[in-house]
Amino acid sequence: MTATLEAAAPTPAAGEIPSFTVTLRIRRFNPEVSEEATWQDFTVEAHGTDRILDALHKIKWDEDGSLTFRRSCAHGVCGSDAMRINGRNRLACKTLLKDVNPEKPITVEPIKGLPVVKDLVVDMEPFFASYREIMPFLITSGNEPSKERYQSPEDRAKFDDTTKCILCAACTSSCPVFWTDGQYFGPAAIVNAHRFIFDSRDEGGSQRLEILNDKEGVWRCRTTFNCTEACPRGIEVTKAIQEVKRAMITRAF
Amino acid sequence: MQTHQYDVVIVGAGGAGMRAALESSKEARTAVISKLYPTRSHTGAAQGGMAAALANVEDDNWEWHTFDTVKGGDYLVDQDAAEILAKEAIESVLDLERMGLPFNRTPEGKIDQRRFGGHTRDHGQSAVRRACYAADRTGHMILQTLYQNCVKQDVEFFNEFYVLDLITDHDLTTEEIADGEEVNATGVVAYDLATGEIHVFQAKAIIFATGGAGKIFKTTSNAHTLTGDGMALAYRRGLPLEDMEFFQFHPTGLAGLGILLSEAARGEGGILRNSEGERFMERYAPTIKDLAPRDIVARSMANEVREGRGAGPNKDYVLLDLTHLEPAHIDAKLPDITEFARTYLGIEPYTEPVPVYPTAHYAMGGVPTNIQGEVLRDGVNVVKGLYAAGEVACVSVHGSNRLGTNSLLDINVFGKRSGRAAAEYSKTASFHDLPEDPTVRVVAQLDEMRNRPDGERVADIRKALQDTMDLNAQVFRTGDSLNAALADIRELQKRYRNASVQDKGKLFNTDLLEAIELGFLLDIAEVTVVAAINRKESRGGHYREDYPNRDDAHYMLHTMAYRRPTAASDEAEGHVEGYFDHVEEFDGYKVVLGSKPVIQTRYEPMERKY
Numbered sequence: 077m078t079a080t081l082e083a084a085a086p087t088p089a090a091g092e093i094p095s096f097t098v099t100l101r102i103r104r105f106n107p108e109v110s111e112e113a114t115w116q117d118f119t120v121e122a123h124g125t126d127r128i129l130d131a132l133h134k135i136k137w138d139e140d141g142s143l144t145f146r147r148s149c150a151h152g153v154c155g156s157d158a159m160r161i162n163g164r165n166r167l168a169c170k171t172l173l174k175d176v177n178p179e180k181p182i183t184v185e186p187i188k189g190l191p192v193v194k195d196l197v198v199d200m201e202p203f204f205a206s207y208r209e210i211m212p213f214l215i216t217s218g219n220e221p222s223k224e225r226y227q228s229p230e231d232r233a234k235f236d237d238t239t240k241c242i243l244c245a246a247c248t249s250s251c252p253v254f255w256t257d258g259q260y261f262g263p264a265a266i267v268n269a270h271r272f273i274f275d276s277r278d279e280g281g282s283q284r285l286e287i288l289n290d291k292e293g294v295w296r297c298r299t300t301f302n303c304t305e306a307c308p309r310g311i312e313v314t315k316a317i318q319e320v321k322r323a324m325i326t327r328a329f
Numbered sequence: 330m331q332t333h334q335y336d337v338v339i340v341g342a343g344g345a346g347m348r349a350a351l352e353s354s355k356e357a358r359t360a361v362i363s364k365l366y367p368t369r370s371h372t373g374a375a376q377g378g379m380a381a382a383l384a385n386v387e388d389d390n391w392e393w394h395t396f397d398t399v400k401g402g403d404y405l406v407d408q409d410a411a412e413i414l415a416k417e418a419i420e421s422v423l424d425l426e427r428m429g430l431p432f433n434r435t436p437e438g439k440i441d442q443r444r445f446g447g448h449t450r451d452h453g454q455s456a457v458r459r460a461c462y463a464a465d466r467t468g469h470m471i472l473q474t475l476y477q478n479c480v481k482q483d484v485e486f487f488n489e490f491y492v493l494d495l496i497t498d499h500d501l502t503t504e505e506i507a508d509g510e511e512v513n514a515t516g517v518v519a520y521d522l523a524t525g526e527i528h529v530f531q532a533k534a535i536i537f538a539t540g541g542a543g544k545i546f547k548t549t550s551n552a553h554t555l556t557g558d559g560m561a562l563a564y565r566r567g568l569p570l571e572d573m574e575f576f577q578f579h580p581t582g583l584a585g586l587g588i589l590l591s592e593a594a595r596g597e598g599g600i601l602r603n604s605e606g607e608r609f610m611e612r613y614a615p616t617i618k619d620l621a622p623r624d625i626v627a628r629s630m631a632n633e634v635r636e637g638r639g640a641g642p643n644k645d646y647v648l649l650d651l652t653h654l655e656p657a658h659i660d661a662k663l664p665d666i667t668e669f670a671r672t673y674l675g676i677e678p679y680t681e682p683v684p685v686y687p688t689a690h691y692a693m694g695g696v697p698t699n700i701q702g703e704v705l706r707d708g709v710n711v712v713k714g715l716y717a718a719g720e721v722a723c724v725s726v727h728g729s730n731r732l733g734t735n736s737l738l739d740i741n742v743f744g745k746r747s748g749r750a751a752a753e754y755s756k757t758a759s760f761h762d763l764p765e766d767p768t769v770r771v772v773a774q775l776d777e778m779r780n781r782p783d784g785e786r787v788a789d790i791r792k793a794l795q796d797t798m799d800l801n802a803q804v805f806r807t808g809d810s811l812n813a814a815l816a817d818i819r820e821l822q823k824r825y826r827n828a829s830v831q832d833k834g835k836l837f838n839t840d841l842l843e844a845i846e847l848g849f850l851l852d853i854a855e856v857t858v859v860a861a862i863n864r865k866e867s868r869g870g871h872y873r874e875d876y877p878n879r880d881d882a883h884y885m886l887h888t889m890a891y892r893r894p895t896a897a898s899d900e901a902e903g904h905v906e907g908y909f910d911h912v913e914e915f916d917g918y919k920v921v922l923g924s925k926p927v928i929q930t931r932y933e934p935m936e937r938k939y
Contacts (some may be wrong), residue, residue, distance in 0.1 A: 104649060108834045111668070125586070125673065137788030141831030141840035146554040152608075153469060153590045156368040170672060193523065196838040200366065214429030223424040226438035233430060239431050239470065243368050277430070293779040 098122045098178040102129055102143065103185040103248045105192050113192070117181060128161055128168040128176070128184065132196075135281035145196040152308055155244030159196050160185040165246040165306040187249035189258065203245045210269040210287055215280025231276040238271040238316050240309040247313050258294045263303035263313045266294055270316040273323060285324050294321050330768055331528045335360040336530035338517060339748075340492045340559060343370030344468070344737065345719025346538035347475035348744030349751065350484045356752035360530065362487045362519055364554065364842075367476050371540060371552045372740065375468025376591035376666060378460030379425075379737035380448060381418035385439045385771075391415040393451060394459065396725035396932060398735060401447040401622045402693075402728020402766050403869035403879065404934040405572070405887065405927055410700050410724040414735065414742050422461050430474040433662075442494035443662075444596040445623035447732040454939065456620050460734045465591045465663045471737055487519065490528065491842055494518040494562060495535070495715075498761050501567025501706060503894055512706060514715035515761040518771045522842065525835030527768050527810040533758040534714045534751035535743065537563065537696060537704070538744065541720040544846075545854040546689035546803070548797035550579055550589035554846075560824045563696045564856065568706055569889040569901075571723040571925065572694035573853070574860035575870045577731055580626040582688025584646035586673055589641055590666045590685060592733040595619040597662050600650045601630065602682065603638040610649075614939040621939045624730040624870045627687040631804045634686070641684055648682035667789040681753045687804055693731055693870060694860075695723040697889065697925070702747025707902045708889065708925045714758060715745040725887065727867050728927075729869025778844050784829035787844045790821050794847075794854055802858055807875045811862045818855050819915065825851055852892075859920045860888045863911040881934055883908045886924035 097119055105113035120134045129147055136143045145168070146156040152170040159168055162176050162183055176182050190198040241264065248254050248262030269288055273281045288294045294317055303313040335708045337353040339346045342363035353359045363370070382389040394415035425442060426432060433441040442458040450457040463470040479486070496516040499506055506512060516531040539559030543551025557903045564570050580601070581590040595601070601619050603609050613629040614621035621629075630647050635641060640648050651659060651667070656679045659667055667678040676683050696717040698704050703711040704722075726739055731734045794817070801814035825848060832840035866880035867873050886909060891901050901923030909924040 089933075106834065106836070120794065136785065141787075142834070144832075144837050144839055148365055148369045148554045149371060149374050150553060151374070152672070153665070154365075154371070154552065155370050155376050156365070172672075186606055197837055204366075208480050211481075213477040214427075218429050224423055224440050225433075227434050229434045232434050235431070238468070239473075241473075242373070242469070272429075275429070277429070295631075307716050328495070 095121055095123050096175050096178060098131060099181040100135065101181040101183045102195070104195055106142070106194055122173050122178070122265055124174060126173050128173060128182070129157060130169060142192045150318065151288045153242060155242035158187050158244040158249070160187055160245040165250040167244060167246070167308045170308050173298050177247060187245060189249045189255045189282070190245070200245065201246060202258060203262070203264065206265040207268055209242065210265050210284055211259065211280055212268045212272065214272065214275065214278055217279055225277050227276055235271050235274040237311050238267045240311050241271070242309060244308060246306040246308055250302040250306035252300060252302065253296050255291070257296070260296045261288065261293055263317060266317050266320055267311060267313055270320050273320060281323070282327065285320070285327060288320060289324055290294070294324065331526065331529065332524065333528060334760065336532065337534045337536065338530045339364060339536045339538060339752045340517060341538035341540060341719070341721070342367035342396070342486065343538060343540050344372035344471055344475060344740035345717065345744035347479050348741050349536050349538060349718060349748030350477065350481060351478055352745055352748030353752035354482055354484045360485050360487060362490045362492055362517070362530065364489060364491045364522070364558070366484060366488050368472060370472060371555055373469045373472040374550070374552065374589065375471070375737050376465040377593035377596065378443065378445060378462035378467050378734045379422060379471070379741070380445065380459045380732070380734035381422040381461055382415065382459055383419060383422065383440060383442060383461065383703070385435060387457055388440050388450065389457055391419065393449065393457070394418065397448050398726060398732055399728070399932050400453070400937060401732040402730050403937055404728065404885070405725070405868060406728035407725050407928040408930040408932060409928050410726045413700055414726045414738060417742045418738050421738065421745065425471065425474055425741065427889065428474050428478045430463065430470050432461055433476055443593065444620060445733045446592050446595070446620045448627065448734070449617065450460045451583065453616070456617055460593070460596065462593065464661070465593050465665045468737060489522040490519040491522060491845070491928065492517045492519045492558065492562065493774070493845065495811065496763060496767050497566060501822050502892070503897070508710060511713055513713045513761050514636045515766060516763055518768050520771070520775070520842070522837055522839070525838060527769050527771060529763065531760055531763055532714070533755040533760060534716065534749050536702070536747050537717040537721050538719045539721045541692045542850065542853045543689050543714065545794065545798050545850050545857065547799040548582060548587040548686070549689035550582055550587055552687065556846035557849045557853035558846065559717070560695055560898065562850045563704070564852060564892055567892070568704065569697060569891050570694060570856055571697040571887050572725060572729070572860070573692070573857045573887055573890060574864050574888060575693035575729045576689060576857065577623055577691040577693060578627040578687035579690035580623055580630055580687055581649055581685040583669060584641070584684035584686045587688035588669050588673060589688065589690070589724050590649060590669065591663070592623070594649060594651060594663055594666060597658065598654055601626070602648045603633045603649050604640040604644060605638060609633050609638070617939045622732060625939065627804050628872060631688060641808060646684040646686040648655045649685045650682040651678045652680055652682060684724055690804070691731055691736060692720055693723070693725070693729060695721050698722045698724055700724065700744055700746070701750040703750065714754060716751050717745040718743040722778070729871060774845070775841065778828070778830060779833055779841055781829040784827045785824050787828050787847050790824050790828060791847050791850065794818065794821050794850060797852040798854055802861060804872060806861060806871070806873050808862065808873070811858055814858045815855070815862065818829065818858060822851055822855070822915065856890045856892070856920060859911065859913045860890055860922065863909070863922050885927055885934065887927060888924045889925050891921045891923065892918055895919055
């Protein structure tokens, strides 16, 4: 079924948001019902400002309550609803229908490389396990200062980009190396290592670099830039990985 | 069914829950149960800052902060708690910095601070730079930093577990319990979303840190998951809820969507304008203008729209103007919210003003606690071993209107306090026996919902609830509008008994959990509206057009709402004839209102002008 933008309708009344119909082609999987995943089409009425998440909600709330996906904040900050939309990893709540060609069926699948639990829900544990492995916390020695540690705005800026990560897994699950080798730390873990390696207050850089120098570490990165494209927070992921690689070469540890 | 035993069980893994966990897990065997992965919690959506009188950029002190908090809350604040909040703010910010939080910095490398609504120097002289921040993603940084430290400390999490019942050793809904008699919280019952299995957690101490209930409204900045679970569970088990009529509407939600645009936009120089381009806040708050507290700004905006000066084709919003700010300044200080305007409304804030309208944001009320975070079962007696912190709780540091940046502060100060208190208590306490089958209520509730073959759609009932709350219990309220809301809620409660879900499975059944959450929303909306009907005055976030003035003579009291069986007494503690004596009968139970005194220490109530 093809969606049609109702552009031909008479000029909408002031303030009226034009609506259109759109088809979502969703990858369904429910192990209680079948071992096989299947595609299912749903056609819903949508408004100009609606996002993929709004369309998924319409389906779940009005048509098929069993459609299963994660979501929470609905505006791109909690990282719950990363999914593969028209073949690209995005957040459902940050992707407007009108921006992904609603004239053709929009495909919606779970992110790749992590075990599918049900419909669009994947098991995030392997992802968080990699994150935990790179020691994602400030490491310091000596006594705690009585006031704050000082940090210049310039030093603060060095890791600003990687502090934006919301752990949605869009980058890691867009990485072809991760798809073929689930042992690979993946971009998100490296981004979070970067956030501390380049923090002037941190003293655990060499430990983290050692972890990432592992055969499943940064050197597996093939610089395909999928991760940078996928990041809904606009983090320059590939650049961060390159900076970590460079630190490994230049810093003695 | 699986059973677990922990010294301390924390319900909720947002800012308050994880801050508590960092304290209690050092001292006691602790589990954190959360219906979301911790980093998904809505603390992460907070933007503007966390107040603390560090005086890093200009003269400031905690006493001014206390005064602002008390005045901002329209004097319904418990002043002993506000003093703790403002004093301990400083250490709380430093704690976070030492944990690694990447605050924005001053040129000399200290934590930078900026202006925020209602925060002033010297008791209202002018706006003061008190909010410590990290761009406009301070909440994100707090949530990440707390989670990082939980990883470091190896805190034990049960993620995507929904707590659906609180177990106590006395049935507070039916038993008459004498003053001073010991009542203990003994455990919680949780549902594992992934498997559909029921888990019982026996604990010496339990901390509720489940967050807010913004989804009782349609237009809200809150996440889909903020359904008042902790509040509703406590209330159903016979515990009171305090000050539920006070709900904060944040002035600047993206028009039509409710997505939050931080007050920091105004702190950094943004201006609200009506359709005529007028900076209308000059009329409503001549001294601090756009940086007046949220209740005043939200009401002023709604009033502009009502009087025909709204912008846009339907004249139904006002404009947040950032166009006079340097794009580089916007990028450095407000990157996320400007991106929201671009993504969701296609507006470029460098050159175009952003359409905004008030959005339901924060519950000032909640589960009453004392300053240690211990939950009260009436005006004075605590439930031993039960604590609450963050938005679910009412200490009350926010009174009838919370100041911006005081919630990130609240979760840190009272999260820490409750974590410490719970761990300390668990060292001397022992486990109490659980009832024979502690899961009986939860299992019955889930089975009934799952097995009802066909019925009303959950989404339809929820939408009707949110519509009536937006229409009748928002920024402007009257006795008539609130009674209309209550009539709708009664009807929806009936319809809910006939609601059914389509997903009948065990695994990851979000359909079923949305239905359970709707039950929480209905109960919370109901008690909110009943409390609002009773309070015939206007104060802070609760504005009654039929009673436009604050009435300290009769209403300088916290509302305490109890849900009781129909046969129980109509008088609750703090009963005041003619003012706090409201009883509302429902099918099978009633809501009885009482009161609790407001603690005043150094500040006499004054008229609130800015």
